[in-house]
Amino acid sequence: MTCPDLEALREPHTALLRAALESASPTGVGAALDLACGPGSTTAWLAARCRPGAQVVGLDHDIAALRAARTAAPAARPVRADAHHLPLRSATMDLVWCVAALGLFTDPTAALAEARRVLRPGGVLVAAGATQRWVRPRSWPVALQRALPLPPLPPADDLGADLCTALSLAGLREVTLRAYLLDPPGLDPLAAMLPLLSWTDLAPLATTLSPRERAACAALAEAEPEPEPLPVLLVATGRG
Numbered sequence: 001m002t003c004p005d006l007e008a009l010r011e012p013h014t015a016l017l018r019a020a021l022e023s024a025s026p027t028g029v030g031a032a033l034d035l036a037c038g039p040g041s042t043t044a045w046l047a048a049r050c051r052p053g054a055q056v057v058g059l060d061h062d063i064a065a066l067r068a069a070r071t072a073a074p075a076a077r078p079v080r081a082d083a084h085h086l087p088l089r090s091a092t093m094d095l096v097w098c099v100a101a102l103g104l105f106t107d108p109t110a111a112l113a114e115a116r117r118v119l120r121p122g123g124v125l126v127a128a129g130a131t132q133r134w135v136r137p138r139s140w141p142v143a144l145q146r147a148l149p150l151p152p153l154p155p156a157d158d159l160g161a162d163l164c165t166a167l168s169l170a171g172l173r174e175v176t177l178r179a180y181l182l183d184p185p186g187l188d189p190l191a192a193m194l195p196l197l198s199w200t201d202l203a204p205l206a207t208t209l210s211p212r213e214r215a216a217c218a219a220l221a222e223a224e225p226e227p228e229p230l231p232v233l234l235v236a237t238g239r240g
Contacts, residue, residue, distance in 0.1 A: 012185040017128070017233065018045050019189045020180055021097065023150065024126045024237045029094035031055040035083055035115055036101035038062075040069025040076070046097050047075045059083070083111040088118045096125045102166070103129060112170030119240030125172055127163065128235040130182060134227040135159060137181060137195040141216055147208045150190050155179035156198035160234040172238025182231040196232065
């Protein structure tokens with residue numbers, strides 16, 4: 001699995017990252033874990049997804065990062081520990097985030113298996129990371145963007161299949177994936193997602209397009225672009 005590019009998750013992609021994480025996560029949970037939380041910016045977002053009085057844990061092995069996390073996410077409990085051996089009871093968490101960290105673990109599958117262990121039955125794990133991948137960016141007409149809600153669709157061309165496999169190997173169920181283009185920066189979630197989706201998946205949702213607009217989309221789908229290396233954000237979810 002490609003190691004996440006931590007710099008690619010900084011500004012100007014912060015808004016997109018937060019929106020992507022929130023879109024993949026339930027709200028009002030009672031217990032949540034930010035695995036490899038770093039300085040705590042994502043921990044603060046995670047805490048905002050929880051109900052008042054929820055148990056929120058920011059876990060990292062780096063003491064300096066945890067000190068920063070105390071300030072960034074005062075509602076969370078900082079815990080210093082190894083992600084491969086979580087000091088948490090099994091089936092205690094409703095939601096686990098792992099952002100820009102999988103590629104840094106010695107054994108990503110073991111770390112994901114530990115995250116699955118602490119999830120309650122039906123709890124959700126969200127794993128996200130930015131990486132450079134070969135993709136076919138599709139230049140869909142503006143009319144298609146206007147015609148769609150944010151579609152819960154997987155990207156085309158098996159993009160991110162390795163991340164989904166990692167979650168499945170760790171024992172997570174109902175694994176799904178969304179992908180977002182990070183170039184150009186500053187895209188909203190739908191505009192970042194659309195270039196990575198196939199017309200085969202989009203066509204059933206684009207019910208308000210005119211026949212001419214549908215024909216234009218079909219023609220673009222026939223003329224597939226050449227793959228090129230571009231930065232993308234991959235967000236996978238799985239259930240315990």
